[in-house]
Amino acid sequence: MATNPISGLIPRGSLGLKLLLICLLVLVMGVPLLVVGGLVSERENRARQVTAELGAAAGGSQVLGGPMLIVPYTRSVEVTDDQGRTQRRLDRGTYVVFAETGAADTTLTVQSRRRGIYRAAIYSAATDFDAAFTPADALTGIDESYRFDWSQARVVMFVSDSRAIRNAAELRFADGSTETMEPISDLSLVPAGGVENYSRPGLFSAPSAPLPTTLQAFAAPAHLTGAPQNFTVETRLELSGAERFSVAAFAQDTAVTIRGDRRDVRAEGYFQSPDPLQTTDAGFEIAWRVPLVARGAEKAADLSSFNLGLITGRDMAVSFVSSDDVYRGVARAVAYGIMFIGIVFLATLIFEAVSGRKAHPAQYILVGLAQCVFYLLLLSLTEIIGFTTAFVIAAAATVSLLGYYAGASFRSGAIGARALAGLAVLYGAMYVLMTLEDFAMLAGSIVAFVVIAATMIATRQIDWYGRGTTPASNGQT
Structure with missing residues (x-):
């Protein structure tokens, strides 16, 4: 029976292979984000039209x-x-x-x-x-x-x-x-x-x-x-x-x-x-x-x-x-959506590495969709109550859901609490990034660099090929 030569190079349970799959899933999440972005543009055009009609009457x-x-x-x-x-x-x-x-x-x-x-x-x-x-x-x-x-x-x-x-x-x-x-x-x-x-x-x-x-x-x-x-x-x-x-x-x-x-x-x-x-x-x-x-x-x-x-x-x-100004913050948030989804996926992978438990790709997709729904919540609430209040409500709901799901998926209240705290910090950073209109690119670059640096440091001892047992997984739950 023929064997796949690549299987000998990258074992089935390797974190390296999982990381490549996660990168692909992050790109796939760009599709619903594009849909959300199109919806933001449509609502903004509608708001501009209605505003013009109201203004013309006055x-x-x-x-x-x-x-x-x-x-x-x-x-x-x-x-x-x-x-x-x-x-x-x-x-x-x-x-x-x-x-x-x-x-x-x-x-x-x-x-x-x-x-x-x-x-x-x-x-x-x-x-x-x-x-x-x-x-x-x-x-x-x-x-x-x-x-x-x-x-x-x-x-x-x-x-x-x-x-x-x-x-x-x-x-x-x-x-x-x-x-x-x-x-x-x-x-x-x-x-x-x-x-x-x-x-x-x-x-x-x-x-x-x-x-x-x-x-x-x-x-x-x-x-x-x-x-x-x-x-x-x-x-x-x-x-x-x-x-x-x-x-x-x-x-x-x-x-x-x-x-x-x-x-x-x-x-x-x-x-x-x-x-x-x-x-x-x-x-x-x-x-x-x-x-x-x-x-x-x-x-x-x-x-x-x-x-x-x-x-x-x-x-x-x-x-x-x-009226159309309220959509600018939402549009800016959607523009950085891929980055924040990638950060959450990367954090989930690190939780896998340190806990010894595995998350299914379907769970990654659910987490990504939950973050896409966050932008829908943000858009719909912003039209009614303004960007800041809408962001707080949508972020609180999304962070609570993802924190609970992380704890339930890894069967660990400690991981759920850490996920809740980490996501709260992440969405707080997102809000700061959205409000710094003139320095959004600089702030986004700094956030991305810090996340990548923290990930590299946290995973420096991980056996990405999965040929042996990673030091981080010994005796940890």
Whole structure:
């Protein structure tokens, strides 16, 4: 009868062969983990969709553009036709003049609006604007062919969605007079023909960000006569929105302060605040200041070639933790799932070596599936009660189950207790790893190295071929 030559090299009961089998089982456990990962992505997309629907009903992500001065003009220019003849043409257009200084002070009142298990951060924003204009200085150096009609000058503002405005915005001038701002349809915030570059004699600029086309403008008369006088205006705008709030750098020198009653907030936008976002028991507060040189736009521009929507991408913003953010911790946990399953399998193999008792491959599979179910528990509970509490509950249930199963399988209460303690430490390390977003790779590498080093030290005297009796198994139960 033929014999297998390999059987003489690796005996049937060798731990080395068992280790190779366990490595294969760890890879097999990647299949259910992939299923769990796909489920996390599906739930995250669903949460994002529902959040967007809730947010759209409240006004969506709002961008506010503070007071700016728009002045109509006529301009006589010479053009040459196809036959080389020169003719004079009268062009009509609008110039925008940005305030010399502008400030916006916003107070946000935030609440969570729910649909089933999903939620969105809905806010009410009250913003006080003030702006000081010096039109003559801003237009210094403009081609003399421009003839401005200052009597028709208007102060214009814009928002992303005017349906969410909750008050009748009024301009207040320094002399105490007021003007109610009204929607305007005769001003296009995007140049005709989709021009994305701004140019005039001696100047040229091209925006690097996509240009919005959904801005909604409203304006009021600027109370100017036949000359460009300096003036100041104030106004208060109340509106609602969702998830993100931002103020564009609407003046040559813009100062913005945003405060609110929530703490789960982060600072965003094109410009960075010189000071970090401050959180207190009452909420948060953050301030920015953007000078002309940092703003990257001129003091004044011709709207026939300048996209006013360009400045919406140069904003100062805060955003609130959205519904899909709760899935990031779960996704990170699943990404390291193979490593933690491998650690548990390796620990089980060491228990085999030191106790002299054997665990069947089916038992390894059950242990691996129990850990995969942990991620399902974590996902389903996180959607309802948040990541931290969900992790504690799911980890406590899984650790208790695996500790009990280890004690019952090896018929040893001591091994069950050691497994319970070891798994508690392991899942504690997993939680730390999941919360260290910026240092997750470093923490994971350290955990993996420590586990491998501990395993090598603990198994340094094991007879992996199984030809003899391992020192660790003599007289141990």
